[in-house]
Amino acid sequence: MLFTDLARSLPATIPFVGPEALERRMGVKFRARLGANESVFGPSPMVLEAMAEAARESWAYGDPEQYELKRAIADHHGIGMENIAIGEGIDGLLGHLVHLAAVPGDRVVTSYGAYPTFNYHVAGHGARLDFVPYRADDHEDPEALAARARDVRPKLLYFANPDNPTGSVHDAATIGRLIDAVPEETILVLDEAYSDLAPDGSLPPISLMRPNLLRFRTFSKAYGMAGVRVAYVVGEPAAIAQFDKVRNHFGVSRMAQAGALAALADQDHLRATIIRIAHAREELAAIARRANMTPLPSATNFVAIDCGGNGDYARTLLAAVLKRGVFIRMPGVEPLDRMIRVSVGTPDDLALFEDALMGAIAEVGRPTAT
Amino acid sequence: MLFTDLARSLPATIPFVGPEALERRMGVKFRARLGANESVFGPSPMVLEAMAEAARESWAYGDPEQYELKRAIADHHGIGMENIAIGEGIDGLLGHLVHLAAVPGDRVVTSYGAYPTFNYHVAGHGARLDFVPYRADDHEDPEALAARARDVRPKLLYFANPDNPTGSVHDAATIGRLIDAVPEETILVLDEAYSDLAPDGSLPPISLMRPNLLRFRTFSKAYGMAGVRVAYVVGEPAAIAQFDKVRNHFGVSRMAQAGALAALADQDHLRATIIRIAHAREELAAIARRANMTPLPSATNFVAIDCGGNGDYARTLLAAVLKRGVFIRMPGVEPLDRMIRVSVGTPDDLALFEDALMGAIAEVGRPTAT
Structure with a gap:
């Protein structure tokens, strides 16, 4: 037999599908890339x-x-x-x-x-x-x-x-x-x-x-x-x-x-970036609240947003956001999968996200009470 | 026990010591880097x-x-x-x-x-x-x-x-x-x-x-x-x-x-590089012959040179070449270890190698007949 028993038993998998792959599969072009917890503020x-x-x-x-x-x-x-x-x-x-x-x-x-x-x-x-x-x-x-x-x-x-x-x-x-x-x-x-x-x-x-x-x-x-x-x-x-x-x-x-x-x-660049990330995190939280959703406190460069429903609701909402040209991700399993996860971005990125989120909510509706 | 039995049994090893490490250990600065089969001609x-x-x-x-x-x-x-x-x-x-x-x-x-x-x-x-x-x-x-x-x-x-x-x-x-x-x-x-x-x-x-x-x-x-x-x-x-x-x-x-x-x-750059490599290979073979050593035919970007002695001779010669500021390598085991291995370089690199080789031979002598 070629390859080990273990190798043959494993699925061919990709832990994270890249935004490029999503673009190819969905036929969209992302205008904001806020799904991989990267730093749009870039390096020094x-x-x-x-x-x-x-x-x-x-x-x-x-x-x-x-x-x-x-x-x-x-x-x-x-x-x-x-x-x-x-x-x-x-x-x-x-x-x-x-x-x-x-x-x-x-x-x-x-x-x-x-x-x-x-x-x-x-x-x-x-x-x-x-x-x-x-x-x-x-x-x-x-x-x-x-x-x-x-x-x-x-x-x-x-x-x-x-x-x-x-x-x-x-x-x-x-x-x-x-x-x-x-x-x-x-x-x-x-x-x-x-x-x-x-x-x-x-x-x-x-x-x-x-x-x-x-x-x-x-x-x-x-x-x-x-x-x-x-x-x-x-x-x-x-x-x-x-x-x-x-x-x-x-x-x-x-x-x-x-x-x-x-x-x-x-290190000056790092310090300045940390401040920019903190501001963007606050803006992301404000966007979530404006959408009547609950931002979780974050010590990172992203904000997890509790959409107020179950995993199916968050997945539906996520798909509607992606379709609008904004790349975000969400946790894969319960109970975390009631959230979407949005990385920090420039003010333009965040405005695009807010538009996409509001449009997505208008499309898919609010979560039904569980 | 931390780590597997296998991991604990393995040596901490580096298959190839880098020229930077050799420089640090030997206290030399290499003027020509001809040991790692890189292409000094660079990319397009x-x-x-x-x-x-x-x-x-x-x-x-x-x-x-x-x-x-x-x-x-x-x-x-x-x-x-x-x-x-x-x-x-x-x-x-x-x-x-x-x-x-x-x-x-x-x-x-x-x-x-x-x-x-x-x-x-x-x-x-x-x-x-x-x-x-x-x-x-x-x-x-x-x-x-x-x-x-x-x-x-x-x-x-x-x-x-x-x-x-x-x-x-x-x-x-x-x-x-x-x-x-x-x-x-x-x-x-x-x-x-x-x-x-x-x-x-x-x-x-x-x-x-x-x-x-x-x-x-x-x-x-x-x-x-x-x-x-x-x-x-x-x-x-x-x-x-x-x-x-x-x-x-x-x-x-x-x-x-x-x-x-x-x-x-x-592909034009690739073709041009292949020609430059072929010329440098010929020059390396000529250098070997001028040193009364035997270049092996090469289909690569390096030339193995049979120094005419055993592994100890080649190792001694290699050390003397390194000491003169030219990085080359050699095979590790018999019978290949009677050779030194020299990557192609610019005309300047090859001139430095020839000088170092001749100086090394003058220092360590010719191999004794085996």
Whole structure:
């Protein structure tokens, strides 16, 4: 037989269908791209300059040790280079981590409705997912996750803070308790993709290290470099060293390394972007309220909007928004699927979204009382 | 225990140490970079333009279906989009393939001295490598490989044509016989990274498809885009579809997709580069002969030079060349390790190499007769 039993058993799937694919299938052209939690505010101009310069040198492979970028990340956080592994986005790093930590049949715990790409990699390595529901307040439930972990002794426990798709955040003390509560044979996968947007007091110090704690950071969100593909994971040296055993050593492109280096050097741009994101988030919340819907508080670059109905209503509404040329997404499973999820955008983007949302509501009506 | 038994058993390794790392360790600055089979002639100016433009849009993820690039590659070869999967270099695609095809304990056959990164991925998935020696004429041995495959029934059989690190090439009829001779439960991994440089008559038509045949092509070599990270694999749809089950969907950056699209569109640049590479190859062979060493015929963008001694001699000579500021590499195992491997370069690069080689020979002497 060609290919493994596991491979043959897996569906050919795409965790997130891209807006380009939706455009092709629906025959629309999106006028606003607010579905993938990208930053329309873009990276620093210094990043563009650094990448254009690196493009001219891209006949050569990038440094497989990513020395300069790793040095800069280490200095930025005040940690050692041996605490950092760099990869092709958090997605790429998560794939390597599951490869390193789980064999077929192993258990993995996550929240029901959390990051689908993590689940995709877990399935791709034949491990079994165990789901813990979100709390009634649409936050991940750290106590229940830790209790489940003590029960099933998983290889990995996934937790995002701030969270996608709800936008919620826990405070550092809560995260600290979760870190303490996870069994020592379980790796806590702390996805901090939105950490640059987290309010003060919600992130444990980056210097807090444990043998079974890995924290994932990215240049895709606040730094505005989603299409460049560069992220990193922070942890104790023994855990970090594992990535060198399976990673694609030349996978982080020359342009990505140069761009991320320039991004780190322009913290003023990052601060200005964070302010723009906060304003856009407020405007998104105001739009939701004007539409008589409920915006969830967000510590990220998107706002989840409770449409007031069930999943079928939100899916119908989402389709009507998409049809109007505005790309947004929504969570896939109950009870989160009563929401739509809208990324921040420029004032023009948000105006297009408001128009599309109002038009969609006019078309599909209000949710019936449940 | 954190991490799998397999992961803990693997060495933290880098299949190829980068020239940047050598510079840091040796305290030298390379004046010529001729060790990684990159193309100093670079990509088309249209590629640089396309990537600079894509950089400005890189706040957005690249298309995870890579539709436009896949369409262009399909048209270029006259095959279907369903025959193509695109990834972060051949290295990235090989990692996915081993993941899809082999479980711990499975057998994999390759040539002794062939591509180390393939071996790295095989080890990373716990499969067992079976090595077949190169022929006495420094070509891979297709008959012996096929015989070994019929004997051990491996999941994968690796074959590079043209070959790295020797630069040798087999004709299409020989490759056709290999394709026919491989057991039907074995995937033939046909690494054609150097296909753009192969002489007429050495590549089977790309339309020749088998359920167990996968052919790997890249933009890293003749197209001059090694640092960009984009390559593809061609095969029957059932095999190609497997990659969608485990790949990093957003892993091929926006700049990489745009750059590769532009590269395909400028076949004039490719043709001109191929001519420049051929001239540089001749000059490299001439340098080797002036040094009283034996250049191997090459169908690639590098020349393997038989130094006339054993592996210890070649390693000593290599170190002396590196010390003189010229980055080259050499094969790692006998009997190929009697060679050094020098990538093509500009006339200036080659002059620097000749100086360094002559200086190195003056320093370390001639090999003693063996």
